[in-house]
Amino acid sequence: MxxxxxxxxxxxxxxxxxxxxxxxxxxxxxxxxxxxxxxxxxxxxxxxxxxxxxxxxxxxxxxxxxxxxxxxxxxxxxxxxxxxxxxxxxxxxxxxxxxxxxxxKSEQLVETVQNLLERSEYDSLLQEYYSLVEKQATLEATKSRAELADSDEYDRLKAEIGSLRDDLSETLGGIEDDEDFIATIRELSDADEY
The missing domain is CATH 3.40.50.2300 (Response regulator)
Incomplete structure (x- = not known):
């Protein structure tokens, strides 16, 4: 921007x-x-x-x-x-x-621009989400449950992942007719069950 x-x-x-x-x-x-x-x-x-x-x-x-x-x-x-x-x-x-x-028509052009911006925002959020989920998976594979439970950083990471998931769901609401995006958000929910 x-x-x-x-x-x-x-x-x-x-x-x-x-x-x-x-x-x-x-x-x-x-x-x-x-x-x-x-x-x-x-x-x-x-x-x-x-x-x-x-x-x-x-x-x-x-x-x-x-x-x-x-x-x-x-x-x-x-x-x-x-x-x-x-x-x-x-x-x-x-x-x-x-x-x-x-x-x-003006409505068609404005709606197209809005939809394309929402897709771009979704892509950025999705990349950030995957990055954080990968970090979470790495920590969970290398640290004990006790170490994770005692870590403020790990708690912040989980909270940020939850927040991003909410942002992704909200952004998806504007592009809910796109089957690929719907499938992706479903995969995200499944992937979050590490």
Whole structure:
């Protein structure tokens, strides 16, 4: 995220009126950056960008090519293709997180951005959770029950794991239609039974 603590959305769109419309829909809740083509989009893309709204067909560097650069550089932003190109089987090979067909409504765009941010938050929480559960498992494999019972650090670790599990469940509530996330949270609950 940027210094302003608002999530950053980068709009890469060659139609100025469309880009401006998206900006107006999002500017109250997000820091919005705009790029009129793929080359400028890559210049404005940095680790502070959370979401990229990417037009697929642009002169010069296409949205498909920009997406390839994003994934090759292992940038952690989420990408929504926002395009008039009808999806075909070629999308199966593409690394986007959402695909919106133009024209789109403000509610659809705002909801997509919110969902992608929730997924990012969930991913971060999940990584932290797994790290802590691994530490717990390591301690439980190497320390006696008495040592664990006497350890304030171990108690804090268990409390933090419980708190993260609650955060994960809460975050999951916003993306409850995603079967993969539901399966993952169930696995987390099972894995917590060390």
């Amino acid at each position: 940027s210094d302003s603590d608002e999530p950053v959305v980068l709009i890469v769109e060659d139609e100025p009126d469309v880009a401006e419309t998206y900006r107006l829909w999002l500017e109250d809740d997000y820091e919005v950056r705009m790029a009129q083509n793929g080359d400028v989009g890559l210049e404005k893309l940095d680790a502070g960008v959370d979401i990229v709204l990417l037009d697929r067909m642009m002169p010069g560097l296409s949205g498909d090519e920009v997406l390839e650069h994003i994934r090759e550089d292992d940038l952690e932003c989420r990408v929504a293709m926002v395009t008039a190109v009808e999806p075909d089987f070629d999308i199966l090979e593409m690394g986007f997180d959402a695909y919106l067909s133009k024209p789109i």
